[in-house]
Amino acid sequence: MIKSLTTKELKELDKFTIQKIGIPSLVLMERASLAIRDITLAQHYDLSKVVIVAGYGNNGGDGLAVARLLKIKGVNVSIINVGNAKHESSEHATQSKICDYYKIPTTSRLASLSSATLVIDAIFGVGIDRPVTGEYLTAIQAINHSATTVSIDVPSGLNSDTGIPLNEAVHADLTIAIAFNKLGFNTNSGKEYTGKVIVADDMGIYYF
Ligand SMILES: NC(=O)C1=CN([C@@H]2O[C@H](COP(=O)(O)OP(=O)(O)OC[C@H]3O[C@@H](n4cnc5c(N)ncnc54)[C@H](O)[C@@H]3O)[C@@H](O)[C@H]2O)[C@H](O)CC1
Numbered sequence: 023m024i025k026s027l028t029t030k031e032l033k034e035l036d037k038f039t040i041q042k043i044g045i046p047s048l049v050l051m052e053r054a055s056l057a058i059r060d061i062t063l064a065q066h067y068d069l070s071k072v073v074i075v076a077g078y079g080n081n082g083g084d085g086l087a088v089a090r091l092l093k094i095k096g097v098n099v100s101i102i103n104v105g106n107a108k109h110e111s112s113e114h115a116t117q118s119k120i121c122d123y124y125k126i127p128t129t130s131r132l133a134s135l136s137s138a139t140l141v142i143d144a145i146f147g148v149g150i151d152r153p154v155t156g157e158y159l160t161a162i163q164a165i166n167h168s169a170t171t172v173s174i175d176v177p178s179g180l181n182s183d184t185g186i187p188l189n190e191a192v193h194a195d196l197t198i199a200i201a202f203n204k205l206g207f208n209t210n211s212g213k214e215y216t217g218k219v220i221v222a223d224d225m226g227i228y229y230f
Pocket residue numbers: 032036050051052054077078079080081082083084111145146147148149150151152153154155158174175176200201225227
């Protein structure tokens with residue numbers, strides 16, 4: 023049984039791996055995104071129109087990297103950015119610049135969700151720390167009325183320690199948990215939101 027960790031434990035391991043051992047966070051992001059790409063492709067979803075909904079933190083950064091990796095494979099992919107660009111993480115900024123070179127169509131409008139054949143949810147991961155409101159709530163509700171959905175790491179809006187939504191959360195068909203399973207995914211409420219869970223565990227996180 024794969025060990026399930028709390029957000030606090032996960033963040034401590036991430037920090038130790040990056041700051042003490044010295045594996046750059048962008049390397050972890052790339053490894054995570056390659057695994058997400060491969061697991062997503064292995065599901066044989068209808069990829070005729072893939073829409074990635076990305077926040078401005080590192081969960082969103084994973085989403086942008088997955089968009090690029092799918093584009094390189096010839097997949098028709100576009101990005102919807104949600105939130106405040108001023109709060110962009112440095113890794114997100116790096117991934118965004120890379121996406122520009124691959125000319126991936128990007129918008130902040132949710133309209134393209136209605137014709138998506140696959141949605142990849144990259145708004146929030148383990149960094150969510152308060153109830154979702156405003157455009158985040160609207161985006162999550164729009165995702166829940168759209169196509170098959172893959173959530174990166176955590177269904178956006180879900181508290182991954184308790185499995186309870188912070189106001190509202192994405193109802194995913196598949197959640198690809200990065201590095202470790204999350205404690206909240208084992209609760210009845212959590213299972214309602216994660217859908218199938220696959221743990222991408224070969225992430226290089228130092229686990230003592
Ligand atoms: N564990 C690993 O090996 C890796 C994990 N990665 C991914 O990183 C995210 C966590 O990223 P982080 O930047 O810490 O947070 P999020 O992207 O989840 O959230 C972004 C940001 O949003 C703010 N916020 C929190 N709650 C709200 C709210 N209700 N409304 C508005 N804004 C909110 C808060 O400031 C957060 O910082 C993890 O899940 C993985 O996907 C690495 O990329 C790869 C390696």
